[in-house]
Amino acid sequence: MTDKQSFVPKTFAVIGAGPVGCIVSAFLAKGGHEVVLCDVVPDLLEPATKRGIIIEGAENMTQTVSHTCTSIDALPGYNPDVIFVTVKANALPLIASAIEGFHNKGLYVVSWQNGIDTELVLANSLGREAVMRAVVNYGCGLAGPAHVKIPFHHPPHYIQELNPESAGAARGIAQALTDCGLTTRHTDNIIAMVWRKGVLNACMNPVCAVTGLTMSQAMNDPIIFNIVDALVKECVKVARANEILLGWEYYPNAIEYMRNAGNHKPSMLMDIENGRRTEIDYINGKFVEYGRRSGIETPYNITLQSLVKGLESRL
Structure with a gap:
């Protein structure tokens, strides 16, 4: 060897x-x-x-x-x-x-x-x-x-x-x-990196999959942005409860990153449009799972996971 x-x-x-x-x-x-x-x-x-x-x-x-x-x-x-x-x-x-x-x-x-x-x-x-x-x-x-x-x-x-x-x-x-x-x-430091990216995916992918909006459209719609913002805060709370070090300026950096993502369809939206199962259980589903482990309520993640699962049930 x-x-x-x-x-x-x-x-x-x-x-x-x-x-x-x-x-x-x-x-x-x-x-x-x-x-x-x-x-x-x-x-x-x-x-x-x-x-x-x-x-x-x-x-x-x-x-x-x-x-x-x-x-x-x-x-x-x-x-x-x-x-x-x-x-x-x-x-x-x-x-x-x-x-x-x-x-x-x-x-x-x-x-x-x-x-x-x-x-x-x-x-x-x-x-x-x-x-x-x-x-x-x-x-x-x-x-x-x-x-x-x-x-x-x-x-x-x-x-x-x-x-x-x-x-x-x-x-x-x-x-x-x-x-x-x-x-x-x-x-x-790969676990922290995975979670940093995981938060971004959990906030953009399901929101775009459910609404049909691109990342830029979602971030620039004031009503939809409120959902994205709530998801970011909920995911950060779960990460911190599980001692995942995202960094003290993670929240503003995440918002700025998503605002600059452009008119791009994330993979979960493309999966729904093309009749494929999504990765929702390994994205929002994981924040739900780790939230339960640490006693953190995750209503936004549960809702988005359920809505995407509902879309999948039609495939």
Whole structure:
């Protein structure tokens, strides 16, 4: 096995050919790495090895990947050093079970996703030594198969191992991503970072999903803004009750960040528009869960989670 302190990954698998997976696949391939992109929908994969993945907006490129496949069970044939999981969090139990079927020591799995505690679902099946968590700072949407619009990209991205023994491997993965243009830093503060982003997702995603508004429209509507504002304050209260350090100026910074998000449809709104299940249970549902643990009432999060669940029930 490669020494974790000098881990230099060469071959990557990316599970999920949505916008997040397409972006990391394209950058890794541009950096000269062998990349296999995996998704159960063949139509999403077909352009990736022929025309190439198209990225437009804050970043612009067209890049082919080495391989595609439609089954996680096929991934061992490519002998990946690292697997990035970029699917919606609601698919994680099935994904973790599938990887568990062939996982071996020295293969690292990175949760490159939105949501709180996604890495724990993977670790429950694969063990903490194998699993890492990342926080990704780009906004994106799928314009078509292997065609991504990326309205904003605010590097660096961050990654941390769950087990300290895998810190060297995490640094190696961060370096590989940085070298290919996705500037990524190793951190020892990933949980706080996940929650900081989680609050933003919990305030924007469900509000836009329920109203059909873009982020800019929601923030500039005085009535809708009151809901967003109440959600931010409720989420911050839950975080503090669970000793998650968001930072003393988190509230004003969060409001400013969302005001500058632009006329962008968040992923949850796009999921509802396209008849897909959302990640609501790993976003607002987690604030409800952690609120109950610490005795904090979460009426706004419960309401938004319930409304999105109601929309999902029609799908």
